Amino acid sequence: MTRAEALSLNTRYYSAGVVTDMVITAAALITSVMIRFGSLNVFPLTEYLGTFLFLFVGYFSTALVENLYSIRVTLNRSMLLYRSMRTVFLVTGAYILFIFILKGARGIVINSRMVTVMNMFIFLTYSLLARMLILPGFFKWLYNGRRRSRILIIGNPEKNQSVAGFLMKSIVYSGGKELALCSEKLPEDSGKAADTVLTKVAEKECDGAIVLFDSSHTMNCIAETCVTLNDKDIPFVIYGPEVFSLGYFDPWFSLDDYGAITFILKGRNKAPSRVLDIILSLAALTVLSPLMAAVALGIKLTSKGPLIFRQERVGFEEKHFNFLKFRSMKVGNTNTKAHREYFRNYAKGESAGQEKETFKLNQTSRVTTIGRIIRKTSIDELPQFINVLKGEMTIVGPRPCIPYELEHYRGWQRRRFQVKPGLTGIWQVYGRSRLPFDKSQFLDFLYTIDATCALDFRLIMKTVPVMFFGKGGL
Numbered sequence: 070m071t072r073a074e075a076l077s078l079n080t081r082y083y084s085a086g087v088v089t090d091m092v093i094t095a096a097a098l099i100t101s102v103m104i105r106f107g108s109l110n111v112f113p114l115t116e117y118l119g120t121f122l123f124l125f126v127g128y129f130s131t132a133l134v135e136n137l138y139s140i141r142v143t144l145n146r147s148m149l150l151y152r153s154m155r156t157v158f159l160v161t162g163a164y165i166l167f168i169f170i171l172k173g174a175r176g177i178v179i180n181s182r183m184v185t186v187m188n189m190f191i192f193l194t195y196s197l198l199a200r201m202l203i204l205p206g207f208f209k210w211l212y213n214g215r216r217r218s219r220i221l222i223i224g225n226p227e228k229n230q231s232v233a234g235f236l237m238k239s240i241v242y243s244g245g246k247e248l249a250l251c252s253e254k255l256p257e258d259s260g261k262a263a264d265t266v267l268t269k270v271a272e273k274e275c276d277g278a279i280v281l282f283d284s285s286h287t288m289n290c291i292a293e294t295c296v297t298l299n300d301k302d303i304p305f306v307i308y309g310p311e312v313f314s315l316g317y318f319d320p321w322f323s324l325d326d327y328g329a330i331t332f333i334l335k336g337r338n339k340a341p342s343r344v345l346d347i348i349l350s351l352a353a354l355t356v357l358s359p360l361m362a363a364v365a366l367g368i369k370l371t372s373k374g375p376l377i378f379r380q381e382r383v384g385f386e387e388k389h390f391n392f393l394k395f396r397s398m399k400v401g402n403t404n405t406k407a408h409r410e411y412f413r414n415y416a417k418g419e420s421a422g423q424e425k426e427t428f429k430l431n432q433t434s435r436v437t438t439i440g441r442i443i444r445k446t447s448i449d450e451l452p453q454f455i456n457v458l459k460g461e462m463t464i465v466g467p468r469p470c471i472p473y474e475l476e477h478y479r480g481w482q483r484r485r486f487q488v489k490p491g492l493t494g495i496w497q498v499y500g501r502s503r504l505p506f507d508k509s510q511f512l513d514f515l516y517t518i519d520a521t522c523a524l525d526f527r528l529i530m531k532t533v534p535v536m537f538f539g540k541g542g543l
Contacts, residue, residue: 131160257287378396466491
């Protein structure tokens with residue numbers, strides 16, 4: 070099966086999941102009201118519609134963040150139960166808070182504690198049944214009459230059988246794919262590892278590959294293999310003991326001690342992405358304008374100098390642009406030489422701490438009073454929505470680098486410049502400032518070959534709590 074066919078099936082399955090959630094949202098609400106009152110004539114139509122819209126939008130948004138629209142949920146039913154419960158509890162909590170804030174919200178949504186509690190458990194039951202029985206059945210129907218894909222599993226002889234056994238528990242593999250096992254250990258050399266995978270894929274006439282790395286393989290070897298398979302348009306999954314340390318992995322495919330990252334589908338179309346960038350940026354600047362005005366006033370009152378700090382950065386296709394931030398440091402107190410040295414050591418892997426985690430340059434003496442607050446919460450980054458409006462940046466993407474950092478990027482690491490830099494990205498959400506240079510660059514590299522609208526949405530939704538509670542800065 071080609072990537073185009075896989076994308077078509079994935080889109081249809083995803084759409085079926087959304088429609089199913091829409092149906093069970095209505096069904097759970099109707100069932101709850103009928104059980105509580107024995108009739109539907111107890112609330113006006115506007116309250117039914119308001120409740121349905123609130124709950125469905127909440128369920129859809131949260132399920133998207135929790136990745137519950139993937140057929141891979143059948144691989145791990147305990148995680149499916151946990152994430153489904155978390156989704157329902159979060160949405161129900163938001164619903165109760167909404168009613169409390171609007172003091173009953175009469176005429177807008179249904180205000181009944183018993184209906185709300187019953188709806189929570191009924192929706193959870195319907196949702197689990199749909200994802201365990203109905204949607205897998207729909208997947209079988211989609212695959213009916215199609216040629217079963219042949220997938221190569223290669224590398225790490227110690228994990229070969231356990232990965233195959235784990236995957237065959239899923240309807241994705243037991244119902245639509247054949248596994249071809251190759252217990253040959255992959256070479257540690259980057260180019261040879263990729264060539265070995267390509268050779269075996271051709272020999273065994275496979276449509277995709279599941280590549281098993283071990284602790285002897287470097288991040289460079291893993292990345293180069295990903296580049297080769299992606300350029301050959303081969304769907305693939307990578308496993309490795311180092312994957313968990315990245316913070317970003319596929320929770321459905323991963324084993325307890327062996328993390329996985331999937332590259333089944335190609336990224337999204339850029340046209341709708343640009344439209345969304347404009348809409349979201351305008352909305353953000355409008356909503357956040359009072360906060361931005363307050364920050365601007367605070368900067369003006371507490372320190373001398375301009376409100377906005379402008380810095381040359383490297384963006385799409387290595388083109389330079391003026392990067393905007395609220396000024397958080399004292400004027401004329403920059404230390405470019407120190408940062409150059411820091412980044413040089415960081416890129417060489419020499420700036421790691423005791424646990425090989427990166428550190429941020431200590432700038433305490435140079436940061437203003439209000440600067441400490443806006444840097445800690447990443448509020449200083451808000452002017453970059455203007456960069457997004459100008460088309461120099463996008464909402465989600467790798468962070469733009471400083472020109473003198475460019476010389477330290479090698480080979481696959483420069484692929485980050487094939488997409489526009491963003492306000493937030495995989496590294497900012499999952500890695501923050503904990504990771505060594507090669508791993509942080511690998512996360513940015515992953516986005517260049519695995520970007521989807523669903524991933525963008527998850528990253529945007531997870532950015533806010535990371536801003537206020539995460540380590541480091543964006």
